[in-house]
Structures are given as C-alpha cells and as structure tokens.
Amino acid sequence: MSSHPEIAALLARSNRLGADPRNTNYAGGNTSAKGTATDPATGAEVELLWVKGSGGDLGTLTEPGLAALRLDRLRALTGVYPGPEREDEMVAAFDYCLHGRGGAAPSIDTAMHGLVDAAHIDHLHPDSGIALACAADGEKLTAECFGDTVAWVPWRRPGFQLGLDIAAVKAANPQAVGCVLGGHGITAWGDTSGAAEANSLHIIRTAEAFLAERGRPEPFGPLIEGHRPLSEAGRRERAAALAPLIRGLASTDRPQVGHFTDSAPVLDFLARAEHPRLAALGTSCPDHFLRTKVRPLVLDLPATAPLDQVVERLRTLHTEYRADYQAYYDRHATAESPAIRGADPAIVLVPGVGMFSFGKDKQTARVAGEFYLNAINVMRGAEAVSSYTPIEESEKFRIEYWALEEAKLARMPEPKALATRVALVTGAGSGIGRAIAHRLVAEGACVVVADLNTDSAQAVADELGGPDQAVAVTVDVTDEQQIAEAFKDAALAFGGVDLVVNNAGISISKPLLETTARDWDLQHDIMARGSFLVSREAARTMVDQGLGGDIVYIASKNAVFAGPNNIAYSATKADQAHQVRLLAAELGEHGIRVNGVNPDGVVRGSGIFAAGWGAQRAATYGIAEDKLGEFYAQRTILKREVLPEHVANAVFALTGGDLTHTTGLHIPVDAGVAAAFLR
Template structure:
C-alpha cells in the first residue's frame, strides 16, 4: 500500500498511522473514512451523501453471528459523523423487505419498515437511502455528490461520457427518486455487470465501494479525480465557459460596498413570512457564473441534484445591475420579489398533488447579482451559508455539464415531488421549535467586557446571532463565543463609539455577515468617580463622548439599517442607577447616565412608527467581571462610601432591598426580556436591575 498519493482535484487525507490506531475496529475506520470524505466539499456538500460498512455482530437474541450494516443516519453529515449519528440494521432483514415492497406508489411506507430492521433500536433513524446501501453486496460503500460527477450525471450525453471515461467499469442508472426501488435497481445493475467499480445515478450522484475502508476511499477519490480531469480538459474547448463574460466584476471594495448597501433591503423582503439571516459571497466561481452570457438560461433551468434544490429552491432570483442604478431601488426589488413569489406559487399550483403539503415560503433563497456576487437567506446563519455552498456546487455542475455536453436540470415535476415529498415534510415537522431570538441579529457595543459579553451569551443562548464590538479582547472573545455557540453565530469587530466611521464599518461587517441587524445594545462605557473640584474637563468630555455621543452615533447608524429592513427592531441602552439617584463624587458620570436615559425616551417617541422599540436597563454595582471596576472607579466609590474596595460588593448588596449582589448575567436577562418579545409592546421604559434601591424607583 502506498503511503502517499497525489491528486489534483480532490484531497487525499488518509493517515496510515491514524488508520493503524483504528485497525480491528471496522466501524471506527468507517467513521474515519466518512469524516475524510466529508472534509472536502469537492466530494460532497454539507449533509450530502452517505457512507456505510457491513460487519459481523453477535445477535443479542440468538447469540449467533449476523451481518449488520452501519450507515449514516437521517439528517446527518459525513464530515462530522460519529457512531451516535449512524443507523445499524440487520442486512438479512433489509433483504426480506423485498417481500413487503408493493411498488413505486407505496415507496413511503418502506421507511417505517426500516425501523423493524434495526440491530440497535436506540441508534439514529435510518434515512431514505438505507436500501441503496443495504441491498448492495459490498462491505464498504460511499454515496457522494461530487460536482465533477454530477456534472456528468446532469449532462444530456452523460451515459456516453461515462463510457468514454471508464468503459465498462462504471454503470448508469437514469434519474429516479431515492427509495427502495432505486435500491433494487442498484442491486440489479451490479448483479448484471460483475466487476463494476461504481454506478452513476443520473442527475443525482455517485456510488462507489471497496472491500476495505481504505479501498473504498481510494476508489472514490480515483473516480472523482478522473471525472474532474476529463472536465478540465474540456473547459473552453467547444465555446467559452458559460458563453463568456457579459458583465465585469466590480472591484472587491465596490462589491463589498454594494452588497452592504443592498442586503438589509433584500433581507427585509426575504423575511416576509419569518425573519431570515443572510450570507454574501463573491467567490470567483460565483462571479464567473453571474457575469456570464449563459446566466439567464442556466439559472432558469434550475438545479439538478436533489440536495441542491432542497437547500436553494429549484431556481434563484437574478437581479439586473442596471436597475440598481435607478433612483427607486426598493421599488425595483419589491417588483422582482413579487414576480418570484408569483412564479414559485404557480410552480406549486401546477405541480401539487391532492396530498401535497401546503405551499411553503415563496421567497427566494438565492439571489444573484452580476458584477457583485451571490446572496442567500435562510432561517439561520448556518443554513444560509450552506445554501450558498450548495448553489456554488450547482454552478460547478452547470459549468462541467456545459463544457462536455448540455446541462439538464431535473424535470419540474420531479423537482417538486422531491421538494414537497411527504417524508421531507415529516422531517421538517420534526425540527426543533425555534428559540425566541432565532433569525435575529444583535449588535452589542462593549461586547467583550463583563456585562457586554454576558449580554452576548444570553442572546446567543436564545438563538440570536451576535456581533460584539469593542476596542480590545476581540479575537479571544470571538474564539470563545464561536467555540461555545457555533462558528456561524458570533462575530467581533473593532469600534470606537465616538467615531462615526468605525461605527459604520462595524455595522457593515454585521450586514455582510448576517444580512442586517435587529437588536442594538449600547453597552460601551467607562466610569470616573471624582468630586466636583477634582473633575477635569477631560473627564467630563470622555464620559459624555463615550456614553452619550457614542449611544447617539451608534443608534443613528443602526436605525438607518433597521428602517431599510422594515422589520422593526429594538434598542436597549445600558445606563445606570446613577442616572436616577444623586450621590457624591459622581457629577460627570451621573449626568451622562441621565442623558442616556432621556435619549432613550426621545428615541422611543421618534421611532415608534417604525416599530423600533427603545428601552433602558439600569444596572448598579455589577462588580464581578465588569470593565468599569478595573480602573480607579472602585477606589473612588469605596472612598465615597467610607469602606474598603474589598468590602464594596457586600456594601452594595447590604444597601439593597433584596440584599443581593447584582451580576452581569442579571443585566443580560433584563436585556433579553426587552428584545425577545416578552415585552413586545413596551417602549420608552426603564428597568432597574439593582437589587432594589428605593431612591431609584421611577414611579
């Protein structure tokens, strides 16, 4: 066995030392192989395809050896697959289901019967592809959706091209929806063609296999490499790729600026049924496609592989860049969205069956803009990003198919029958209920400090995506939040709240990352505690600049985005009990906090017609982890109250009605109450989180 192999178009990742560690555990090797295949998006997309292995187990009932298949379970991803994500089934029982199969009209009833074939009843749910693996005789099987293979599978002359590349070592099955019958067809073609190394499923994907995990892995890579090499040799030979360029790309800076300008409006229009999150890419492959002469024709044909259009809808919305130079851009976009919705609804009406699920959200998922790139919108950031990846896969497929033949999308009825498949609907219905802030984007100033980070965490825990902006601790905060709440859900950006340009840039990052913003939390702050005689003009200026001017500038810039989205929104200003209660040695800080509180009321009065709610949370004495206690403030307050710094927490807790220390998490929970619609009809209000300070009672 060779220790290293070189491929141009796929990644050879097999580590012999790692494989030797797993030797003797066929399931562990199968998981290892699956993870390697899933790590290369050229081989299969996220959650696309499935892998399997067949091993001998001891039947817990009879005590006799039996053949058991381990296969990726429903809804999993081979790149992150673990044993817990696998189904395991008796192979003999899967074959016995042939006696129960009643034909294509009764495909869906077979899925429930898979559960009667389970070796371990507690394993993951089997997927619709289970019989495609179980009815084949091979020990190790890979079913993938590589762009290079689907390009051939989606070509008008695909079967002929297959024979040209692989001769009689590969077989072809015309398009058929996955299910038990397709498993029977695979079994039949393998029996009739001994010596095959794989099968291409028309319009769908690839099946390859081997006697060992390594043999299957190597066979899979070789077949895909050969397909990709064939395509590469043909690019530009018959005609320019995608018919050549019709449009030119804007510069990277101009693309970014145009995307940031459009995304809030696009997001608002895409969120008419539920709030969506966005993703933008100007990948070179995307630009080659959106700038091409063939864009209108190919985009209209729709995608081929079922995995593609289940994520992206059957076709994208294509925008005209010339129209975006006109005065009323929103009117143009509204018209295009309306036309897309009507077209999608018409597709549903002419394709539906008597028992089809109800019409789903008719808004586009993928939006293409020549010269700029691709936008995608979905219920969460990961789904929006993955939708863009899937459509990029579809672009690769169209490019390859057009280079060697003629691209063919799935027939419309077939596409509909997959998209509105009752089994797919059942899977959607089993999805967890969205969290209270799902689909929302929160922008938190001071987001890396004690209170700010606690706010970010509570909002993330409740389903929001978060942009934490601050001056320091950015990298470590982003790493920590992504590790705990998902790599797609958190972003940090540098900001100086007294500088309009850094505010604008951090909001542009929010828009480009997530599509817009829904909640703004003004938490950036500092504190200076001095008597009147010792308070300098510099003290006064920095407090009012950061607390008052900063809150004003951030709110002003964010409201422009909120208004563009037309989805409403929420602003929460973190002020202080000191804005309500007069105390010694506090003239500059207390005055600034009072200004923050009144600005809340003024903004609430102005922004109500836009359904933008503005409220204040007043903390007091949040000591643990708070940045404002890192400087001289603690010493200043201790001096004012005649206690030591060490005794401050107890002093503050003792003076409250509840006798409790206030924590950063308490402030975060108060913010949550204002932004997750528990108080959806509350604006212009103040919520004290101070343990109970009677002098701070507002009423």
C-alpha cells in the same frame, strides 16, 4: 474509537471523504459497511448494516450518527415492497429492521446500502459526478469517461426503488466499481472499506480530469459588458448597502439570517452571457435545491447601476419571484402535498457584487450558498462537455414537497427564542457586554461583538463559537465612521441587524469641583453621544430591513438617583435614559422598540470597575475595593449582589418575545434601591 473494526473503518473513511468538498457537499451523501456482531438476545452472530443516519454530515460523522439495521430483515423487505407508487411506506418499515435501539434515524438512502451486494458503499455528491449526471447526454459521456467500469442509472427519486435499480445494475455489471445516478450523484462500492474509498475517489477524480480535458473554454459564454466584478472595496460597499434590504425581502414569509460571498467562481458566473439561462434552469441534485430552492432570484441590471435603481428593481423582481414560486407550487401540488413553505428566494445573485444566501440560522444560510456554488460548478462541467439538463421541475417538486421531507422537518427541534435575530452589542469585550453576548447566543441569536479592544472582542467571539454564531468588530463609539463600518460588517456577516445593545461605557468618579471639562466631555462622548450614533445607524439598517427591531440602552440606577461625587457619569446616564423615551416615541412606527436597563453595583467582571471606577467608589464610601460588591448588596432591599448575568437576563426579557407590546420602559436591575424607584 468504536470497538467494532468495521465501524471504526467506516467512520475514518467517511470523515476523510467528507473533509474534501470536491467529494461531497456538507451533510450530503452517505456511507455504509456490512459486518457481523453478536446478537445479545440469542448469542448468535448476526449480519448488520451500519449506515450514516438521516441529517448527519460525513466530515464530522461519529458512531451515534450511524443507523444499525439487521441485514436479513432489511433485505426481506423486498418481499413486501408494494411498488414505486407506495415506496414511501418502506421508510417506516426500516424501524422493524433496527438492531437494538438502532442508533440514528435511517435515511431514505438506507435501501441503496442494504440491497446492493457489496460490503462497503459510498453514495456521494461530487460536483464532477453531478456534472456528468446532469449533462444532456450523460449516459454516453459516462461510458466515454469510464468505459464499462462505471454504470449509468437513470434518474429516479431516492428511495427503495432506486436501491433496487442500483442493485440490479451492479448485478448486471460485475466489472463495475460504481455508477453515476442520472441528475443526482454517484455511488461506489468495494469488498473492503479501503477499496470502496479508492473507487469513490477514482470516479470523482477521473470525472474531474475528463471534464478538464474534454471541456470547451468559457462554458458560460463571453463576458457581459457591465457585469464585470466591481473592485473588492466596491463590492463590499454595494453588498453592505443591499444586504439589509435583500434580507428583509427574503424574510417576507419568515425571518431569515443572511450570508454573503463574492468568491471568484460566483463572480465569473454572473459576469457571463449564459448565467440568466442557466440560473433559470435551477439546480438538480436533490441536496442542492432543498437548500437553494429550485432557482435563485437574479438581478438583471449592470453592476454599476445606481443604488436606488437597483433597490427598486430588486423589489419588483422579488414580487415576481413570489408569484412564480406560488405558480410552481400550484402547478404540481396535490391534495396530499404539504402546505407551501414560503415563496421567498433562498439565493439572490447580484452581478458584479456576489451572492446572498438565506436560512434559519447562519450555518444554514452559509451552507445554502455553498450548495449554490456546487451548482455553479456542476453547470460549468456539464456545459463544458454537453449542455446542462437538470431533472424535470415536477420531479423537483416531488422531492421539495415530499411527505418524508416534511416529516424530517417536523422532527427538527423548536427554534430558540432569538433564532434568526442578529444582535450588535457595544462594549461586549468584557463585563456586562460579554454576559449579554453570551446570553443572546445561548438564546439563538447571532452576535456582532463590538468593542474598542480588538483582542477582547475577538476573544469573546471565539468563546461564542466562531463566525456562525459571532463576529468581532473594533468600534470606538465616538467615531461615526467606525460605527458605520461595524454595521456594514454586520450586514456582510449576517445580513443586517435586529437588536442593538448600547452598553459601551466609562466612568470617572469625582466631586464637582474636581471634575474637569475633559471628564465631562469624555463620558458624554462615549455614552450619550455614542449611544445616539449607534442608535441612529441601527435605525437606518432596521428601517431598510422592514423587520422591526429592538434597541436596548444599558443606563444606570444613577440615571434617576442623585448621589455624591458623580456629576458627569450620572448626567450622561440620565441623557441615555431620556434617549430611550425619545426614540421609543419616534421609531415605533417602524416596529422598532426601544427600552432600557438600569443596573447598579455590578462589580464582579466589570470593565469599568476594574479600570479605576471601583477604587474611586470604594474611596468615596470608605471601604476596601474588594468589599465593594458586598457593600452595594447590603444597601439594597434584597441584600443580593448584582452580576453581569443579571443584566443580561433583563436584556433577554425585553427582547426574547414575551414583551412584544412594551417600549419606552426602564427595568431596574439593582436588587432594590428605593431611592431609584421609577416614578
């Protein structure tokens, strides 16, 4: 906790407000506090402003996320302000107001917090407040809802002038506890942190009650025949079938990760007669359309339409969407505008099924969907008491292609090598598979942790950071239906699959005369047949996406090395090794690369060795089981023990972007076994 009481109170208030989605959306809004502190350079007391910095989230805000500015210098900027036409220059001027290092980068809303004469200020994006802000007669409704205790501020793009506008409105309305910002959100203030929070909640809850009491039933109109939601199982089946295709379309300009939701508000909106009109109007709050684009792509077919008809229509609508977005850009772009950032939709709505949303990673995709749900709530509230009237398209463009927004994007760190890639790893609950999953997530991928052991798979998914990074699926790779379900889960979680690692395996070490048909069949079923089934399902998904992909087989040194007492395991590994060559030759036309890794002697952390294989191999070589790793190391050229992480490194080398022209390759990871050199 901060040593300064005003900072501590500000952070506590921010976290409480940000924890409730009724108050504001993720990373939306900002809060501030004014107070005094000692200036280390003079020893004198100086008045400061602490305000949430650019890009932070109220619900998780900590002190490093605050910008700290000298209030006297910030307010002095009014004397050099060149006017609305050049107000963007004021953002750079904030740097000359920072106290010390200044903390986080000041956001565009800093002026609002510094210029408004109140000790504590909250600027929030509650659905209820935005509903009033986006109603055709929002000013009149605000007065009806709050009387003179909440003022109306006409739409203005966030910036220095908006800060001046709010300051003037507050000065002219001393009885007001806050204001509704046309087309945007709310701002509340108070003499204490508690008073500001109470005023914020008063505005939000009063607006909610007003909309509920005054609102007409069914603001989205009557139900459309054929647009009613499918059954839960039907929605899942249709969504899983469509997700790879839609993700591929949404990734035409740059790869995207997907998210799917079939929440009740989304399904109800899409089942109603007014949804095409409202969706076409687009979102209004700047935070919304920066994440969702100005409008979504909406399928205009019944929920029960045949799948092939839906696929064809989505392709047509996507082509039209891209042309419309290009026209939107061309209508408003000037010589100074940033280049178009891509013409694909961020939100795709499928009546009766749900909403697909897309972003540069899973969190961004999920949050885009949450923002569009906010927009649906806003539309419902505005339509219930008036008519939904978002800001003008030209104003949306001014924000979407704002030089300040472009600068903010430029400050983002470079994406990791596997960013936007979705991987499915079999046998990922332990050993090599677990190490591969960890490496892929560390390099930016989303991972589906597939394992026969449900608890192990979930434990690894939890280690990897939870559902924005990894999900667990239970898969017996000998079961076609379970494999199909795993890929459906991947499609619903992340939009599809780009990278598959066939790692699931088992080994039974016996001499030929002791090897039973069951021993043979079990190992071939899991590794040879299982890899074939997983690769076949992967290819279906990857072809539907049209984004290429990678399939990697974790084979073995034994695929090429002839050793004793190992007929079943070595034969099935040779089968896997040749699958690599066969599939590389067949799938290359789709941009799908197929490669293999041949490990040897991976004892530490290995599920196979722990399950009895280690004891069997140790007996074969006449050594103690706990010395097996050392034994394998000493028989290699490099005299180094091979660990699961070394195999994971090879998988990354094959898929991380440098070997773009390599397919059909096997990489030995055995510390050097001359008898297994590839010829």
